[in-house]
Amino acid sequence: MKHPRIDQSSTTKKNAPAPLSPSILTLQRQIGNQAVLQLMGGAKKRVLEEDEYEDEEGTDEVEVKEHITKKVRNLDGAPVTKEQPKPTTMDVEDESEEESEDEATPVLKGKRPGFTTASKRAAFASTSRDPKYGVTIGNYRKPKLKEINGAMPHRMSYNDIRNNAQKLVEGKETAADFNRWTDRFITAGKEKIEKRKQEQAGNDSAGKLKQLIADMEESQRDFISARDKLAANPTDNSVFKAFIKQANSFHANVPDVGPHLGVNNPVQENAHMHVETVEEPQNKSMETEEEGEEKADKTPAPPKLTRRLSIMSSQVRRMSIGRISAYPYDAKGNLITTDGSTVSLDELPEEDRDAIKQHPKKTVKGYDPDFTFGKEE
Secondary structure, three states: OOOOOOOOOOOOOOOOOOOOOHHHHHHHHHHOHHHHHHHHHHHHHHHHHOOOOOOOOOOOOOOOOOOOEEEEEOOOOOEEEEEOOOOOOOOOOOOOOOOOOOOOOHHHOOOOOOOOHHHHHHHHHHHHHOOOOOOOOOOOOOOOHHHHOEEOOOOOOHHHHHHHHHHHHOOOOOHHHHHHHHHHHHHHHHHHHHHHHHHHHOOOOOHHHHHHHHHHHHHHHHHHHHHHHHHHOOOOHHHHHHHHHHHHOOOOOOOOOEEHHHHHHHHOOOOOEOEEEEEEOOOOOOEEOOOOOEEOOOOOOOOEEEEEEOHHHHHHOOOOOOOOOOEEEOOOOOEEEOOOOEEOHHHOOHHHHHHHHOOOEEEOOOOOOOOOOOOOO
16 A cells, blocks of 8 residues: 655654663764764664554554754763654554653653544544445454554644643633633534434434444533533643543544545644535426426436535634634645545635635645555455
């Protein structure tokens, strides 16, 4: 399977660097500090490139962090500064909210929590049930996303969720402000659950659908509970972390699986819209008989195909200016969607188009129009 290339500086380092060994100190004396640092950096990159995807237990993404500055001292005690590469999103299994206690490793402070079991199971079930994806994920515990270049793309990015919640914690916004934007999550969640229940009413074999609805309802309850607790206790760090975990995994915001390398990976910090193509019935025009009387033609006209934002995407585009960091576009000026396709804003309804245009625009250089997704034939 062909996988799009990613920036080779994209790595994730979880632990503080180990002390220099005697052999490294000897090498340092022989060839100099800068050469040793270059060798160490190259070895580190090769190791991390091997961990490009998630392990077999699940999927998650690690929060993107800014460049880290690591200080190493020369033999005479003078500090040598080495700038380390910036890590990017990788699929890993990490259900923990724990942060590093090692002050020498600031990169892990505020680490993105893992997806909850309910959110993963719901996303994998939704993707498998919809034939347009062409993907079946039989085991949510071992989804094998590496084989299909898959990830769970956010509609509102994790960074935007965390940054907006942080405004409440820092006293820059009120609980009313916080509730206003999080209400959009709740509204989208209710609509998606109701849509699945309507589907369930006409389904004879609804066992898996029943579990999907149960997972969505669990996510809905947990999000509302965590949201309300943070609104009431914004200075409680444990409450803040609990909200971030539920918001990161909210069923309507990560409802499915999409292509990772070439699409989700370079777009991860931006609002990532899902655009649906829907059929709208049309009434065939009236035909006039020779005697001048009008007669309705009962032959149905071909349905009109319309492009529109999905349920959660519609709520995200309603966010106030400043809540969304940017919308991602390709080099041609088309919006990059969660399934990897691009769409011209002119194809969207006027209200969607006008709302998106009010937010910042970012051209994503890492987008690959030839991305791979799904199983090879």
